[in-house]
Amino acid sequence: MERISQSSRSRWLLKLGAAGLLVIGLAFASVAAQAATTNLALGRPYKITILDQNDQFVKLEASYPDTNGKELTDGVKAAKPDFQDPAWVGTLRQGGRDVVIDLGKSATISKVVARFLADKSVGIGAPELVEVSFSSDGVKFSDPIMLQPTFDAEGTVIVPFEGEFNNISARFVKVTWANDVWVFCDEIEVFGN
């Protein structure tokens, strides 16, 4: 059997070492990529505030409730653009809504997505305005930034509104939408790590 010389053995060890480092590096890169796509809002508590409350409208929108006050971050999305799917939370007029999500701890945020329903045939429109703002203490919020619809809402469709950010640091995320008549939302997601 041919003996492996000392120098060629050293070269092999170097190559194995480099391969090992590459594998470890890829593993870290994979974890980092995964973390960046984590929905930090999933299962987190939030508070909805009606901007201009009217008791008559509050009664009417109770037909499309936010059951247990958890539906907007429970990870459950409507399968179809059907307003009768219980995943939708219906909100009627009253100016609009603030939804303040508490991520539980300070996070680095790269993307926010809020999903809405558009079905003009039943008076439900994608909101004309959706904004997001950020806070470290839940009291003082940054200036709002508009979330944009990912496409023009024509017909009966689910329209995600999105914003991408350059690693904003915050614990509290406030999504605000304006209500024309009916606005239906099923999920708000905050991606980052």
Ligand SMILES: [Ca+2]
């Ligand atoms: Ca949901």
